[in-house]
Amino acid sequence: MNYSSDSLVRARVCEAAQEHYCLRFGDGAESDAVPAGALRWSAELPAVGDWVRARRADAALALIEGVEPRATCISRQRPGGGQQVLAANVDLIVIVMGLDGDYNLRRLERYLVLAAASGAEAMVALNKLDVCAEWPARLAEVRAITSAAEALSAHQSIAPIAEVVRGRTVVLLGSSGAGKSTIANALLGESRQATQPVRESDSRGRHTTTRRMLIELPNGGALIDTPGLRELALWAGQNSVDEVFDGIATLARKCRFHDCAHAGEPGCAVSAALQTGELEPARWASYQKLLAEARYHERSVDQRAAAETKRKWKVIHKAIRHHPKYNR
Numbered sequence: 237m238n239y240s241s242d243s244l245v246r247a248r249v250c251e252a253a254q255e256h257y258c259l260r261f262g263d264g265a266e267s268d269a270v271p272a273g274a275l276r277w278s279a280e281l282p283a284v285g286d287w288v289r290a291r292r293a294d295a296a297l298a299l300i301e302g303v304e305p306r307a308t309c310i311s312r313q314r315p316g317g318g319q320q321v322l323a324a325n326v327d328l329i330v331i332v333m334g335l336d337g338d339y340n341l342r343r344l345e346r347y348l349v350l351a352a353a354s355g356a357e358a359m360v361a362l363n364k365l366d367v368c369a370e371w372p373a374r375l376a377e378v379r380a381i382t383s384a385a386e387a388l389s390a391h392q393s394i395a396p397i398a399e400v401v402r403g404r405t406v407v408l409l410g411s412s413g414a415g416k417s418t419i420a421n422a423l424l425g426e427s428r429q430a431t432q433p434v435r436e437s438d439s440r441g442r443h444t445t446t447r448r449m450l451i452e453l454p455n456g457g458a459l460i461d462t463p464g465l466r467e468l469a470l471w472a473g474q475n476s477v478d479e480v481f482d483g484i485a486t487l488a489r490k491c492r493f494h495d496c497a498h499a500g501e502p503g504c505a506v507s508a509a510l511q512t513g514e515l516e517p518a519r520w521a522s523y524q525k526l527l528a529e530a531r532y533h534e535r536s537v538d539q540r541a542a543a544e545t546k547r548k549w550k551v552i553h554k555a556i557r558h559h560p561k562y563n564r
């Protein structure tokens with residue numbers, strides 16, 4: 237076997253699911269892959285979009301030896317707790333939301349916070365304008381939350397997003413049935429990804445896409461289609477929330493007391509804005525909810541880090557105690 241370093245090649249992870257990986261190499265070849273021993277025990281397992289160093293054991297299998305540092309990283313809290321990296325090294329996150337029953341500004345805000353924490357740029361694609369006569373009003377509503385938003389019908393034309401996507405690594409995020417795979421197919425110019433009609437009663441999708449997959453785009457760049465997420469617990473700090481709710485964060489700093497709890501204190505700018513209607517109660521509630529979640533996340537990450545440091549030192553101390561030099 238050849239262990240020389242020049243047999244290590246750079247590759248990109250195009251699929252990552254439970255110990256099974258698929259890599260794409262510079263020459264366009266794809267191969268199944270498994271993490272090498274050392275990597276298997278590290279916390280940082282590769283995610284879709286990662287750049288890795290791999291050794292091609294044979295034509296059918298590669299060994300992943302290391303993961304390159306990530307330029308951006310989209311994470312959520314795994315339903316059972318802990319970090320789940322949804323995609324790495326993404327330039328642009330396209331949050332896809334249907335203009336049918338899927339339309340929900342509060343959920344959109346949650347996606348925006350997740351995007352803000354990732355380091356990637358984000359835009360909103362309001363899909364299915366063909367089934368929603370009041371789409372211009374809804375687009376205006378979304379643009380009041382984030383300026384980077386376009387309305388389109390993936391069945392008619394993807395022109396509104398085709399330009400921003402060109403040449404970059406793009407991930408499509410959104411609920412099941414929002415039309416992510418339909419948009420992916422339109423961008424690819426072929427029906428590669430399976431799609432399925434949504435339930436008529438409530439526009440809910442049928443979780444058609446089951447794996448996150450990176451697909452090369454014909455004009456350069458890459459596209460990651462993802463399964464619709466049922467849950468989206470934040471893996472983000474307070475900064476990301478304040479970034480998305482920029483106006484509210486600024487407003488709250490105008491309260492008379494710097495530690496104002498916005499609960500009826502005199503000179504509270506938030507209460508005043510709620511009273512005049514300048515601040516929508518639902519948006520204020522959404523901000524508070526996400527901020528509380530982000531605070532909780534920050535605390536739990538701190539605790540986890542402290543526990544991890546303690547564990548590491550325990551291992552080191554034990555190793556030192558058992559080292560022959562100290563047992564002479």
Ligand SMILES: Nc1nc2c(ncn2[C@@H]2O[C@H](COP(=O)(O)OP(=O)(O)OP(=O)(O)O)[C@@H](O)[C@H]2O)c(=O)[nH]1
Binds near residue numbers: 365443
């Ligand atoms: N009317 C209309 N239907 C659309 C549009 N875009 C997608 N659809 C339909 O919406 C349904 C769901 O689309 P998919 O692309 O499968 O949705 P998805 O987001 O990939 O869903 P999951 O893979 O389950 O996460 C399909 O029947 C699509 O044909 C659109 O612009 N207008």
Ligand SMILES: [Mg+2]
Binds near residue numbers: 429461464
């Ligand atoms: Mg899909």
Ligand SMILES: [Zn+2]
Binds near residue numbers: 496497501504505
């Ligand atoms: Zn206040």
